[in-house]
Structure formats: structure tokens, C-alpha cells
Amino acid sequence: MLLVRGTHDLIHKSAQVHRYITEYARTWAHKYGFTDVSTPILEYEGIFSRSLGETSDIIRKEMFVLEQKGDDPHKESIILRPEGTAPIMRALFMNGLHQTLPQKFFYEGPMFRYDRPQKGRQRQFHQFGIELLGIKSSWAEIDVISLSFDILKGLGISNLTLEINTLGDKESREAYKSALVDYFQDVKECLSLESQERLLKNPLRILDSKSAQDRKLIEDAPVYRNYLNTFSENYFETLLKNLNHLDIPFKINPHLVRGLDYYSHTVFEITTPDLGTQSTLLAGGRYDSLSTLMGNSTDIPAVGWAAGIERLALLLEDKLSLPNPRQFALIPLSEEQDREAFSWTQKLRQEGLIVHFVSDGKIAQKFKAAAKLGAQYGLVLGDEESKTKTFTLKNFETGDQQQISQNALSTTLKSL
RNA sequence: GCGGGCGUAGCUCAGGUGGUUAGAGCGCCAGAUUGUGGCUCUGGAGGCCGUGGGUUCAAGACCCAUCGCUCGCCCCA
Known part of the structure; x- marks a missing residue:
């Protein structure tokens, strides 16, 4: 008997913990006014390749592609969904909900990535997440970040760090990109091979590199804050001020870039030092341009995050006392x-x-x-x-x- | 995709430099106990020693390959 690589059975306690976490998150999401949404596990590949970006690892090497049976009218590949945001945006349009914004969604379910399994990293894993669509101001970020802390702290997880950064708007990003390319071009030979490739395809990602040789160069690289236009700068400042005012502790991480193309302005992660190398418990940000990437004529303001249930379960399995009914x-x-x-x-x-x-x-x-x-x-x-x-x-x-x-x-x- | 460590009973693990029928604890089953589980005692079942190949008179052990787990890299939730 064989178990498919990177998958797990959830039995007894692990199933209960898994369910408890999901239900707890759902309860909080409902208090914030989010409603349940459930999209198919199967989607056409284009839903993701257009939104996540062709250069992202998820698209380039981590997709589970299904064998086609021949009765599907489209030639496009069907895949097991690797994440939850793009399908929800698809569903928003296909159900005409983009005409009645704002919308607030909570989702939960299995995701699939063909990655090398490790502690806290499976090929079939589970996420819950929220999407807040149609709110322009940074109060949307405040709202969803508050929700994430209510859930994580309420579950009994401590030792959390909110790392936050801004990617600015399109104009700022273009300006910064060309400054980065100018800088790294001169020291190209000293960069790792991966980063040399990033220089061509997605220069921002070089900042995320962990290679020691890259890190030295990154220290002296241009700082994004200096390239933000006034709007982007103000947007981020307002957000940080409000976080301070609400006593939500955060750490600005200028290297937090994210692998996915659809982010703009705010990106954030909540991390823990207690899980070794898989330290991200929850990650999200603003992705106003996702809707245009998917073919809409205008941007739809959107913020959201997703959390990995298995990672939370690893932190909780031993200390969670589950209700034990008669x-x-x-x-x-x-x-x-x-x-x-x-x-x-x-x-x-x-x-x-x-x-x-x-x-x-x-x-x-x-x-x-x-x-x-x-x-x-x-x-x-x-x-x-x-x-x-x-x-x-x-x-x-x-x-x-x-x-x-x-x-x-x-x-x-x-x-x- | 890359590097390190590890694969022996359902679980946790012993098995120095190769040497008959591979062990322990826990768990499981049965009996002691024909209206009572746990505790105790007695007995029992359960292993292609991850898989395939090689070296050898002889391999759980040594070599090669492969698969899986795990830690790190990468990436991400």
C-alpha cells in the first residue's frame, strides 16, 4: 500500500485539531462580517498563470495537471488549485458580484503544490483565508490584519511577528525596478545564478534571496522607500500610523517581496520562530490589479490573506485541549x-x-x-x-x- | 530541483568489527474471571529488517541504485 507523496491522513486527534482550527477561524470571520464561499478544487490553468505570473514558482514547477479525458470542450489544462485567491476573483466575475461591491469572503479547503515535502510543507495542504473586495482605504488592511490576530491569538499561538512592506503602485514599482536593474547590472557577475535569472524576469525577487553572496549586494541596493511616489508613500504611512495607534506591533521588512505578481501596495506575513524553516503562518496583502490581470477593464480594490492549517496544527497539536463531551x-x-x-x-x-x-x-x-x-x-x-x-x-x-x-x-x- | 541524516513488529527503539530459527518495552488477541473494561499473572499472534541489484561460503549489517521520511537550501501557507 502506498500513500501519495506529500499527502497525509487526518485521523482522530489530528482531524479534530484541523477541524477545530478551521471552525475557530470561521467563527471569527463571521464576527467580522465575512461569509462562506466555496469554489471548485479543479480550475483551468489560465486562472492561475494569468494572475500569479508566469515567472512564479507555483506556475513554473508546482502545478498538478490532470490528464484530459477528451470530453472537455476547452483545450486548456485542468489543474488542482494551488491557492485560493484567483478562483475567488474568477467566481466574483462569473457570478456578477463585482457589480455589488464590497464583498467579504471566507474560504477553507485543500490546495495542491508539487513541491518537495518537508515539515510544514505538504503537496496537499489546507488553507483558510479571507478576501475583502471593494475597499480602497488602508482600513481594509487594518481590518483583515486585526482578524488574523484575533484568530491566531485566540487559538493560543504566541511568539508572532507581523512583517509588513509596501510594493507601491505600478508607477512606483516601475521606477524602482529600473533603479534596481541599473544597480544589479553592474555587479551581475557577483550575483547567484538564480538571482541573475531574476534580474531578467522579476528583479524585485532578488531582494528575497537568502544566498550569502547576494545578501551583501542587497544591503547596498537602492531602497524602495526612496522611489515611492507621493500616493504610495502616503498610503503606507497612513497604514503604519493606524497600526501604531491600534497597538498592533509590526516590523517593516523591506525585503518582503512575495512571489506572486498580483500584489500591490501592502504585503504582510505573520511568522513564528517555532516552526524551523517554514516560518510563515499566514500571508497576504493588497492586490488591486488582480482583476485587470484576469481580464477586467478596471482594477477592483482587494485585500486578503491565507493561513496554512497544517502549520497552525503543528503549533497546537500538543497543547490544544479539545472539548470532550460525555x-x-x-x-x-x-x-x-x-x-x-x-x-x-x-x-x-x-x-x-x-x-x-x-x-x-x-x-x-x-x-x-x-x-x-x-x-x-x-x-x-x-x-x-x-x-x-x-x-x-x-x-x-x-x-x-x-x-x-x-x-x-x-x-x-x-x-x- | 540541490545537499545532509535516517528507514528493523501497529508504536518507540535494541541488534560492537558480516556467522544458525531477528529481540525488548508499549499496544493488540486469548485465558485466569460463563453479568463487567482498566490493575495483576499466564500464554499467543504479529517482521520479504523500505524495495531492487551486487560483494561473500554466509548480509538486518558492507557496496550501488531506487523509493519514502526527515533537516537544511529553494519556494511558500
């Missing part, structure tokens, strides 16, 4: 009691109790199974109980037993 096991002692016991089981389930029905094996095996299934209490129904219209209620933790009348069954159980 569970009962109905134990008929012989086959004569099976039917009666099962209808009692159903009755109690309808009353809202969690009830296991245990009928396999010998009596000792039934008790063993009941305890293993997680029941804290056993309800024994044998000949004597049947005659006297009672159950024997056994507390598995203390071993105590008592007789309770069938009439008072559900009220007794609920009062435990």
Missing part, C-alpha cells in the same frame, strides 16, 4: 436484549446524547470495547434490568455502578 455505551448482555437496547440507543441519540451501541463478543469484550470507544459511562441491559425496567449505569472512570429506572433514564444521564 459519551455513553449501551451494552446489552445477551442477544435477547439487542433489539430493546438498540431502540434505547436511538431514543437517547434523539435526546442529543452521544451513544455507542456495543453488541459484539462476550460480555467482557463488550465492556472493553465500550471503554475503548471513549465512553465514560456504560448502560447495561441484561435479564434483571429488563425485568425491573432499569439500567445498570457504570462509571468507567471510578468503576461505580448504580441502578436507574428506565423512566428517568434521559434526565439522569443529562444531569451527569
Whole structure:
């Protein structure tokens, strides 16, 4: 038996933790007024290649392409979605929602990237994220960043850093790009091979390089802040001032560039030192030009972020105490009691109790199974109980037993 | 895609320089206990030693390849 590389089963505790994280995030998103949206896992490749940029690693080497069966009317490849933002933008247009802005969406689900697996990095992983569409001011950023902290802190994650930077608008970016190219062109031979390639395709990404030789050169490279036009500069300043005013701590990281093409102005990440090399828990920013990249005639203001559920789970799995509701096991002692016991089981389930029905094996095996299934209490129904219209209620933790009348069954159980 | 470490029972791991039928603890199953799980005792099942090839009289161990996990690089959530 083989497990597809980079995938995992979620069983018992890991499934519960995963679900708990998602539900917790959803609850907060609802308080902020975001509503659920769910888009297909399958999309045409163009949705992503147009929006993420042909030079991004996700497009160049990490896509899961499906084998075409022949009945699809389009020749374009179908892929497993690698991220959530582009599909939501697609859905916005296809459902005509861009005419009724603003829109606020929360999503959650599996994403797929053909990457080399590592701790905190799977080929099938799960994200939840939010998209706030149609708000121009930087209060949109404030709103979504606040939401992200409410979720992460509420989950009990500490040791968080908000790193933030601005990519400016198109005009600023073009000005900065040409300054960067001028600077690096002169020292091209000293750059790593990867960065030499970036110089041609996506010079901003050189700033993100971790190679030691690049880092030295990057230190002396032109600083973006000096190339921002007035609008971009003011936009960023206002955002930072408001973050300060709200006591949201942040760290400006001028090297935070992001791999995806659709960002403009604000980019941010929330990182933790507790996960080794996969330190980003949540990342996002503003992507006003995504809508035009996807074919719309005008920009639609948009901010959002996505968080990696597996990474949060790694931080939480050991310390999260999940709710542990009462569970009962109905134990008929012989086959004569099976039917009666099962209808009692159903009755109690309808009353809202969690009830296991245990009928396999010998009596000792039934008790063993009941305890293993997680029941804290056993309800024994044998000949004597049947005659006297009672159950024997056994507390598995203390071993105590008592007789309770069938009439008072559900009220007794609920009062435990 | 690149570099390092590691693959032995369901789990955690022992198995010096190659030497008969591969071990422990936990877990699992059964019995002691025919109306009672956990504790105890007794017994039992469970391994192509990741996979394929090579060296050797002889390989879990050595060599090569491959797959997987893992740490780092890269990238990102």
C-alpha cells in the first residue's frame, strides 16, 4: 500500500485539531462580517498563470495537471488549485458580484503544490483565508490584519511577528525596478545564478534571496522607500500610523517581496520562530490589479490573506485541549436484549446524547470495547434490568455502578 | 530541483568489527474471571529488517541504485 507523496491522513486527534482550527477561524470571520464561499478544487490553468505570473514558482514547477479525458470542450489544462485567491476573483466575475461591491469572503479547503515535502510543507495542504473586495482605504488592511490576530491569538499561538512592506503602485514599482536593474547590472557577475535569472524576469525577487553572496549586494541596493511616489508613500504611512495607534506591533521588512505578481501596495506575513524553516503562518496583502490581470477593464480594490492549517496544527497539536463531551455505551448482555437496547440507543441519540451501541463478543469484550470507544459511562441491559425496567449505569472512570429506572433514564444521564 | 541524516513488529527503539530459527518495552488477541473494561499473572499472534541489484561460503549489517521520511537550501501557507 502506498500513500501519495506529500499527502497525509487526518485521523482522530489530528482531524479534530484541523477541524477545530478551521471552525475557530470561521467563527471569527463571521464576527467580522465575512461569509462562506466555496469554489471548485479543479480550475483551468489560465486562472492561475494569468494572475500569479508566469515567472512564479507555483506556475513554473508546482502545478498538478490532470490528464484530459477528451470530453472537455476547452483545450486548456485542468489543474488542482494551488491557492485560493484567483478562483475567488474568477467566481466574483462569473457570478456578477463585482457589480455589488464590497464583498467579504471566507474560504477553507485543500490546495495542491508539487513541491518537495518537508515539515510544514505538504503537496496537499489546507488553507483558510479571507478576501475583502471593494475597499480602497488602508482600513481594509487594518481590518483583515486585526482578524488574523484575533484568530491566531485566540487559538493560543504566541511568539508572532507581523512583517509588513509596501510594493507601491505600478508607477512606483516601475521606477524602482529600473533603479534596481541599473544597480544589479553592474555587479551581475557577483550575483547567484538564480538571482541573475531574476534580474531578467522579476528583479524585485532578488531582494528575497537568502544566498550569502547576494545578501551583501542587497544591503547596498537602492531602497524602495526612496522611489515611492507621493500616493504610495502616503498610503503606507497612513497604514503604519493606524497600526501604531491600534497597538498592533509590526516590523517593516523591506525585503518582503512575495512571489506572486498580483500584489500591490501592502504585503504582510505573520511568522513564528517555532516552526524551523517554514516560518510563515499566514500571508497576504493588497492586490488591486488582480482583476485587470484576469481580464477586467478596471482594477477592483482587494485585500486578503491565507493561513496554512497544517502549520497552525503543528503549533497546537500538543497543547490544544479539545472539548470532550460525555459519551455513553449501551451494552446489552445477551442477544435477547439487542433489539430493546438498540431502540434505547436511538431514543437517547434523539435526546442529543452521544451513544455507542456495543453488541459484539462476550460480555467482557463488550465492556472493553465500550471503554475503548471513549465512553465514560456504560448502560447495561441484561435479564434483571429488563425485568425491573432499569439500567445498570457504570462509571468507567471510578468503576461505580448504580441502578436507574428506565423512566428517568434521559434526565439522569443529562444531569451527569 | 540541490545537499545532509535516517528507514528493523501497529508504536518507540535494541541488534560492537558480516556467522544458525531477528529481540525488548508499549499496544493488540486469548485465558485466569460463563453479568463487567482498566490493575495483576499466564500464554499467543504479529517482521520479504523500505524495495531492487551486487560483494561473500554466509548480509538486518558492507557496496550501488531506487523509493519514502526527515533537516537544511529553494519556494511558500
